[in-house]
Amino acid sequence: LPYLMGQLLYEGACLLGGDFLSLPSLTFPVSLGLMTLIVLLIPAAARLMIPTRPMDAGPLREMFSSQMSDLGISFSNILLWNAGPTQANAAVLGMLSPLRYLLVTRPLLEQFNMEELSLILWHELGHVFHRHLWIYYLFFMATGGASILICEALSLHPTWWTSLGSILAWGALFSVLSRNLEKQADLFAQGRERQSGDYAQVLMKLAAISGIPVGFRSLTHGSIQSRVSALKGFGSSAHKAFRFHRRIRAFVF
Numbered sequence: 001l002p003y004l005m006g007q008l009l010y011e012g013a014c015l016l017g018g019d020f021l022s023l024p025s026l027t028f029p030v031s032l033g034l035m036t037l038i039v040l041l042i043p044a045a046a047r048l049m050i051p052t053r054p055m056d057a058g059p060l061r062e063m064f065s066s067q068m069s070d071l072g073i074s075f076s077n078i079l080l081w082n083a084g085p086t087q088a089n090a091a092v093l094g095m096l097s098p099l100r101y102l103l104v105t106r107p108l109l110e111q112f113n114m115e116e117l118s119l120i121l122w123h124e125l126g127h128v129f130h131r132h133l134w135i136y137y138l139f140f141m142a143t144g145g146a147s148i149l150i151c152e153a154l155s156l157h158p159t160w161w162t163s164l165g166s167i168l169a170w171g172a173l174f175s176v177l178s179r180n181l182e183k184q185a186d187l188f189a190q191g192r193e194r195q196s197g198d199y200a201q202v203l204m205k206l207a208a209i210s211g212i213p214v215g216f217r218s219l220t221h222g223s224i225q226s227r228v229s230a231l232k233g234f235g236s237s238a239h240k241a242f243r244f245h246r247r248i249r250a251f252v253f
Helices: 002-017 024-049 059-071 106-111 114-129 132-153 158-190 199-210 224-234 238-252
Strands: 052-054 077-081 090-093 101-105
Touching: 024 090, 024 132, 059 077, 059 114, 090 114, 101 106, 106 114, 106 199, 114 132, 114 158, 114 199, 132 158, 158 199, 158 224, 158 238, 199 224, 224 238
Parallel strands: 077 101
Antiparallel strands: 052 077, 090 101
16 A cells, blocks of 8 residues: 555654654654655556566557547556456556556457457546546545544554554445446446447456456456446436436545
């Protein structure tokens, strides 16, 4: 977690900086500052740790670049992600465009046609368009900051108690938040289906190729079955979509 990494850096800085950095009045701003720095630099660190290489020039890269330009979204680079022979996946890293990367795996490019890849990209661009990465950042800051303030108010040492608070927050609030943001990105892709195809079918194909049971759900993603059902529930109803977006804004703010 960004908070845990920030707290470790803070404790190390206190050892090097002596009593000055360990003053109670500096605990909150220094910890939040370190968490912010970590969140901003995670894409650069991941770029070095994840086996990737830039995507070669060609029709696919041109299509991806064109869709990004249509939304006015820029990326530092489009990277081929070596995640294994059966991992058909795509992801966005980075809040700021100079450190923002689009990652795509080779099985994804090999198993899906251009129209399907276009919809998958719209889903990833939906995360950027709706500022999901900034929402995650605010969530990290809010949960980490609340943990620090609670511990200071109770005169507790922050390391273990704030770590526990962060884990509990991730287990409850983060799961609800992340699954709903994924559905919002699904809805963003579905809004392009008149141009490209049916995103619900793309999700089912993605599960089949990756060997993911349609009922399986993780901490950050709802099951494929629930996401497809949600898309069918929205249908072409602008009113339902509006209510869903409003519910997410209410949850976040």
